[in-house]
Amino acid sequence: MRISNNFELGKLMTFELSKEIPIHNWFWYKEGYAPGIVDYAIHDSQMSAPKTILDPFCGVGTTLLAAKSKKIDSIGIDASSLASFISRTKTNDYAPEHLQLLEAFLTKMSNLRELGDDVLRKVPWEFELFDPRAAFPRRNYNDLLTLRLAIEQETDDSVRDLLLLALLSVIPQSSIILKDGGVLKIDRSKRAMPAKEIFRRKLKNMIKDLKENSASGVVGHCPQVFVGDARALDLMTETIDLVVTSPPYLNNIDYSKIYGLELSLLSMSKSEAEQVRMRALRSFIGKKMKVDGMPPEVGEIGFRIPIIGTYFRDMEAAMYEMHRTLVHGGTAYVVVSNSVIHQTHVLVDEVLGEIGERIGFSDCEIIVGAERIADVKPQKVKTRESIVKLRK
Ligand SMILES: C[S@@+](CC[C@H](N)C(=O)[O-])C[C@H]1O[C@@H](n2cnc3c(N)ncnc32)[C@H](O)[C@@H]1O
Known part of the structure; x- marks a missing residue:
């Protein structure tokens, strides 16, 4: 060898x-x-x-x-x-229609009604290691779940997938979790970024990447x-x-x-x-x-x-x-x-x-x-x- x-x-x-x-x-x-x-x-x-x-x-x-x-x-x-x-x-x-639907979601997002604790409590986000509520400031936890439910309402599979990916990708920054070696640690001194805002930014970037991709013929x-x-x-x-x-x-x-x-x-x-x-x-x-x-x-x-x-x-x-x-x-x-x-x-x-x-x-x-x-x-x-x- x-x-x-x-x-x-x-x-x-x-x-x-x-x-x-x-x-x-x-x-x-x-x-x-x-x-x-x-x-x-x-x-x-x-x-x-x-x-x-x-x-x-x-x-x-x-x-x-x-x-x-x-x-x-x-x-x-x-x-x-x-x-x-x-x-x-x-x-x-992805087709141009998908990108239009993503852009429409960005607009819809601004008018998204924040769901009350009573509604969110009924949504089963269950994680085996600890209650996800402990991983986020309350506002971010509510926004993530509100967005998750709004994404669920989208009827086009491709659009739903892209939105979900954007949402999953903001979890680390919007949480107070540190990935330390092989374990997740709650770090109360960590500054969590506003979930809705970084989701919006992420989605805009994804739309930009997809436009550039199709312009350069990567299909x-x-x-x-x-x-x-x-x-x-x-x-x-x-x-x-x-x-x-x-x-x-x-x-x-x-x-x-x-x-x-x-x-x-x-x-x-x-x-x-x-x-x-x-x-x-x-x-x-x-x-x-x-x-x-x-x-x-x-x-x-x-x-x-x-x-x-x-x-x-x-x-x-x-x-x-x-x-x-x-x-x-x-x-x-x-x-x-x-x-x-x-x-x-x-x-x-x-x-x-x-x-x-x-x-x-x-x-x-x-x-x-x-x-x-x-x-x-x-x-x-x-x-x-x-x-x-x-x-x-
Ligand atoms: C080192 S990562 C691969 C990263 C990849 N090269 C990339 O750039 O994203 C190893 C991956 O193996 C997956 N994995 C672990 N056990 C596996 C198995 N038995 N069969 C298939 N995938 C497995 C893990 O979920 C993980 O995503």
């Missing part, structure tokens, strides 16, 4: 650049990457025109949006109904986006030219919790988070941790620290699916990070490369994009983020 460095890739492995790119920046997803990763993969694979790109951990649709802008078909799957909703809404085509090649499980894809064998993806990192966050407020306002159901968790990779503590049939490449550490065993077990299943669905000569680019757990440095990229070789990928390479220092007291450990490149 070859290991090489390409530190130009480091800046593409985080969401920082996406925050500045129209449409990519509609929903802030810290765990996402930049569309340049897809450009790199297409160029590096030497496939001048891949027909179909797959992202089995599609998040908020970075790969899919990048594929669409190059007029390439793509398929995205995510365990989270929130992530797949955002991906689909960001990558759909068609809308991806197929599904809620699903990367470990068991409902896709035909040998139909994918290129996989570009980034699975949850080992010992990372529980997406169903950290984006739980957004998920619950989208689904208006407390149980949705549990469904997301059932489908999710066992990459964080809290899921059932029985180590069942661990890949041999992991070694004894997978038994000693069960989360490591279950993570690689699940990643092995996802890699089998990538291998099955790729055409011969197709390549998978998998963005991962090495981890330090209980003072143990886990070389995730190398283990995945070895698993890849065993399950039939002929050519495995690790391209290191960034090195970071993990402060795991009492020591400091140099870890890295890389692309595991697997050719079938």
